[in-house]
Amino acid sequence: MKFTGKFLGLATALAMSFAGATLAADKIKIGVSIPSATHGWAGGLNYHANVAVERMEELYPNIDMILVTASDASAQANDLEDLVSVHNIDALVILPFESEPLTDPVRMVKESGAFVTVVDRGLSLPGIEDLYVAGNNPELGRVSAKFIKEKLNNKGDIVVLRGIPTVIDEERVDAFMAEIEGTDINVLDMKHANWNRDDGFEVMQDFLSRFPKIDAVWAQDDDIAIGVIEAVKQAGREDELFILGGAGMKDIIKRVMDGDRLVPADVLYPPAMIATAIELTTLNYVSNAPVTGRFILGAPLVTPENAENYYFPDSPF
Secondary structure (H helix, E strand, O other), X not given: OOOOHHHHHHHHXXXXXXXXXXXXHOOEEEEEEEEOOOOHHHHHHHHHHHHHHHHHHHHOOOEEEEEEEEOOHHHHHHHHHHHHHXXXXXXXXXXXXXXXXXXXXXXXXXXXXXXXXXXXXXXXXXXXXXXXXXXXHHHHHHHHHHHHHHHHOOEEEEEEEEOOOOHHHHHHHHHHHHHHOOOEEEEEEEEEOOOOHHHHHHHHHHHHHHOOOOOEEEOOOHHHHHHHHXXXXXXXXXXXXXXXXXXXXXXXXXXXXXXXXXXXXXXXXXXXXXXXXXHHHHHHHHOOOOOOEEEEOOOOEEOOOOHHHXXXXXXXX
């Protein structure tokens, strides 16, 4: 029997209509709760979360994503209440604004029967989440130190700009210091710059005024690195040192791609980890793949040879 194009179109439409009705009845609701775009990395986080949500809903019609952003820990806790009581979510993907204040609210989501994925900032009590997705902070410190060691041939004077006083910062710095141990690399000073470009500018200005010779700067974070670059250029000392940041900001990646001598490399700590978490959580419902446990991303060194792989020009970060 030969079907006409019109008949085939009608049949397809009816099939999709029936399938849509069935899928609507079987919708899996996944809540995604993240901080608002309060700084560069969080802006990238929001961008990749939105892209992943759209992609998962397009690929899997039975998946319904509810994305919410919060300006502080209290607002995020309220969002979690709504996701359970109003939306009746089956799963939660959350990057906590802060660990301690969000631990009990996330535990209550878990007790409602939801599958819970925690991203980056762990909760203050272990074992609540089904899946943990994060960057590798010790590896970021180790890879950064290894690059600086090789670039300086194991000797030279450096300064270190730390992040916010947190476990994450300590893990990075401890691994960095362990990697340069036994070399002739001298850390002139290290100060917290709070993963902020203005603080990075001020701290670097202080370092430049106190140290007439600096061979390298470990900025740890790309927002800090932007401030450091400005301070170094204002001081006219860009020909005497190089700067290594971290995270994967598109402006820094572009500098690496273009062979900027001042910024020869970067170390990845991708805000796209939220997309990994969303996709893995979705897999829990659309496949038989095991997704519980810990999923720790790598911290690859970004160089002119591979920078294009990590460049997202449409991202705000």
